[in-house]
């Protein structure tokens with residue numbers, strides 16, 4: 309059975325009068341979309357339902373698979389020398405997989421709710437399904453959320469709305485309507501999006517942001533894309549639009565060749581201190597392909613510098629777009645390749661040396677000033693340290709010559725649980741001292757009291773080979789570690805397994821946070837032995853900075869691989885190397 313109606317206004321009636329929309333042999337939604345494009349919107353519209361494909365006929369069993377995964381595992385001690393670098397993309401994930409206690413938890417037992425329909429139902433069938441529904445939630449709301457979660461065909465959702473409307477004098481709640489819109493947008497059913505848009509406009513004076521956001525996304529691919537810009541203006545009246553709203557509008561403008569609007573929106577987005585989505589940046593590069601326009605090229609290079617300044621990395625497909633764009637610029641002869649950087653900081657592709665990880669004197673001074681003042685001001689993270697103890701520590705540090713290595717004694721001593729703590733610490737300290745390094749060990753007072761874990765003779769040997777500062781047992785070590793290392797100068801390294809993310813988060817602005825991360829990568833020594841053998845092995849500190857960079861006739865761009873999950877404190881290991889044949 310096919311159902312016809314003449315005006316969009318009568319759409320709600322559809323649900324009121326025709327609770328069941330049968331499966332007909334008519335057109336697919338896709339063909340409606342194409343017809344709309346050819347301007348026959350004012351003609352009668354024929355609604356028919358897509359035949360359910362064989363894959364869809366199988367009902368989806370709604371068993372939520374509660375998956376649980378620990379975000380990270382700093383506590384794992386199974387570190388081996390084959391292990392990826394502490395800051396390398398994917399390292400945290402691998403660390404967590406190596407820990408047997410970190411396996412995904414068993415799935416929760418199946419709960420019998422109802423099966424999602426795979427094709428449109430009639431009133432009686434919906435009534436029956438509602439009766440079977442055992443959940444506590446409102447049935448209509450629950451079922452539409454499931455339809456969204458399982459990307460069901462919109463025909464099923466439409467039959468649900470028709471059933472609801474039939475029982476409700478033709479009224480479908482705003483909530484249900486917006487959720488239906490969500491499904492239409494997902495399936496790119498543009499003509500349906502238009503219809504829901506018209507209903508919403510007719511029925512409500514203003515829309516809230518979630519509906520506007522969906523409509524923007526639904527409209528940008530169509531010839532009515534400019535209406536998305538109006539919706540964006542509506543959002544602006546009440547709040548700052550999201551990066552997604554801007555991103556969608558920019559993509560809509562680029563799809564319709566309106567470059568000026570796209571760049572203006574982009575400027576506006578940055579003006580609100582929003583970080584654009586990578587796909588938005590990618591869209592600019594994709595559009596720029598084969599375009600001979602110096603102004604446009606200049607703006608794309610500015611986008612790359614934006615990535616640099618904000619320590620952002622493109623994803624794999626974006627990196628491909630960047631490569632394709634460079635190679636397409638007429639007359640410039642760029643050649644790109646995907647590569648890695650050698651340990652000495654040389655690009656395996658072109659042999660050029662990547663920028664150093666070391667902070668410039670100005671950068672170092674800025675970071676030192678910010679962190680030291682933070683320690684002294686005693687922000688929240690330093691509450692466990694008393695002002696008296698901090699003063700005692702400052703005096704201690706001022707009276708020592710600068711150190712080469714600062715060791716977080718407690719943290720290092722616990723790296724090998726099967727070995728006595730004082731023995732581990734002595735081993736590490738002895739090795740550093742033999743290399744003629746001036747070592748500072750930060751510890752707690754309890755470490756100097758004889759016990760099974762802390763032998764007095766071993767601790768005395770530690771004190772002979774290194775300067776030691778033992779804080780009260782309640783103190784936190786990190787502030788002391790940061791203070792002593794930074795105070796010693798740019799050459800000084802530190803050893804801890806801790807990733808110091810709390811400190812990074814406490815820094816006042818993004819620029820200082822990036823400096824901190826760069827400094828940390830260049831100064832943190834990690835022990836990578838799996839077992840405490842004859843020698844302690846330290847992880848190689850990268851000599852180069854993983855950041856977008858250029859020399860004018862070359863670009864080196866680190867990027868994220870699609871299949872590697874990178875945590876915020878890790879950096880990518882893959883690079884795009886671009887250079888000009890001159």
Ligand SMILES: [Zn+2]
Pocket residue numbers: 655656657658659660864885886
């Ligand atoms: Zn290169």
